[in-house]
Amino acid sequence: MQKRSAKKDDTGSAATKKACMGTACDSKTSKPAAARVEEEDTTNVFSHDLDTLQCDICFMPFESQIYMCKNGHAACGNCCVRLQRKCPSCNESTGDIWCRAMEKILAGMTRPCKFKKHGCKHILSFSEIRTHEEETCRYAPYPCPFDGCAYTVTRLRDHMLECGHGPFFELDSLGPLCVLLYPDGDESVFLLLNGGDVPTGRSLSVVRLYPRPDEEYGAGAVPQQYTMLVEGDVPAGSLSLTFGTVQFVRCLKGHKRREFLFLPDARWGSSRTVTVNVTVYP
Numbered sequence: 166m167q168k169r170s171a172k173k174d175d176t177g178s179a180a181t182k183k184a185c186m187g188t189a190c191d192s193k194t195s196k197p198a199a200a201r202v203e204e205e206d207t208t209n210v211f212s213h214d215l216d217t218l219q220c221d222i223c224f225m226p227f228e229s230q231i232y233m234c235k236n237g238h239a240a241c242g243n244c245c246v247r248l249q250r251k252c253p254s255c256n257e258s259t260g261d262i263w264c265r266a267m268e269k270i271l272a273g274m275t276r277p278c279k280f281k282k283h284g285c286k287h288i289l290s291f292s293e294i295r296t297h298e299e300e301t302c303r304y305a306p307y308p309c310p311f312d313g314c315a316y317t318v319t320r321l322r323d324h325m326l327e328c329g330h331g332p333f334f335e336l337d338s339l340g341p342l343c344v345l346l347y348p349d350g351d352e353s354v355f356l357l358l359n360g361g362d363v364p365t366g367r368s369l370s371v372v373r374l375y376p377r378p379d380e381e382y383g384a385g386a387v388p389q390q391y392t393m394l395v396e397g398d399v400p401a402g403s404l405s406l407t408f409g410t411v412q413f414v415r416c417l418k419g420h421k422r423r424e425f426l427f428l429p430d431a432r433w434g435s436s437r438t439v440t441v442n443v444t445v446y447p
């Protein structure tokens with residue numbers, strides 16, 4: 166019994182790096198005893214690099230529909246729409262050929278939720294893993310978004326206040342983020358992200374880390390909207406983004422922004438800081 170549970174755990178942790186597909190051998194055989202024993206001990210295990218199970222274009226794990234061009238370059242449904250059904254590798258049209266076999270393989274690959282030890286009982290197929298563990302699992306704790314802070318907590322706002330992580334509304338041009346906390350009993354933790362992924366400037370966006378939308382509003386929650394007003398010490402006036410959508414992310418790693426306010430280098434002025442006013446609706 167002891168040995169059995171230890172082996173099960175090993176398989177579980179290996180699954181976070183490699184995905185395995187196993188088929189137990191048929192033990193109902195009429196072969197001689199020696200051959201039968203050998204077959205009973207054999208399991209067909211295929212190990213697979215998880216990178217090959219993600220979209221080559223957006224690098225996200227394949228989730229729902231998978232397509233390919235006539236040259237076999239795979240693309241997720243989102244990328245087909247985003248790139249107007251043109252394969253970026255060969256310029257052929259994509260989105261007409263459906264990779265049903267690949268979808269079937271992914272649907273058959275399952276493992277328990279990684280928050281099993283916190284109480285989650287979900288068994289997830291490959292295509293459900295990212296959304297469940299990153300966004301909807303009710304047992305998932307929240308990692309602190311600050312580099313060098315190793316805390317993973319269930320009450321993120323309390324941690325932010327206790328550790329003096331925020332709130333701050335003044336942003337340094339090279340600071341990766343600001344924590345936005347609002348008073349009046351609002352338990353949410355918003356982050357103002359300062360991205361260096363655009364040339365000749367910075368990209369500002371707002372996400373909500375805590376709590377999960379369904380915890381606060383129930384299933385089918387409508388995403389919140391925000392406006393952003395940026396003021397620096399340059400005389401050119403303020404810069405604003407009117408109504409962006411607050412994306413919910415539990416963990417910043419791998420987060421991809423859908424929209425941002427572009428703030429050119431010149432707008433940061435001599436102090437290299439700006440004051441950002443973010444208003445969240447509702």
Ligand SMILES: [Zn+2]
Pocket residue numbers: 220221222223224225240241242243244
């Ligand atoms: Zn994609």
Ligand SMILES: [Zn+2]
Pocket residue numbers: 234235236237238252253254255256257
């Ligand atoms: Zn192609």
Ligand SMILES: [Zn+2]
Pocket residue numbers: 278279280281285286287297298302303304305
């Ligand atoms: Zn879970």
Ligand SMILES: [Zn+2]
Pocket residue numbers: 309310311314315316324328330
């Ligand atoms: Zn922290």
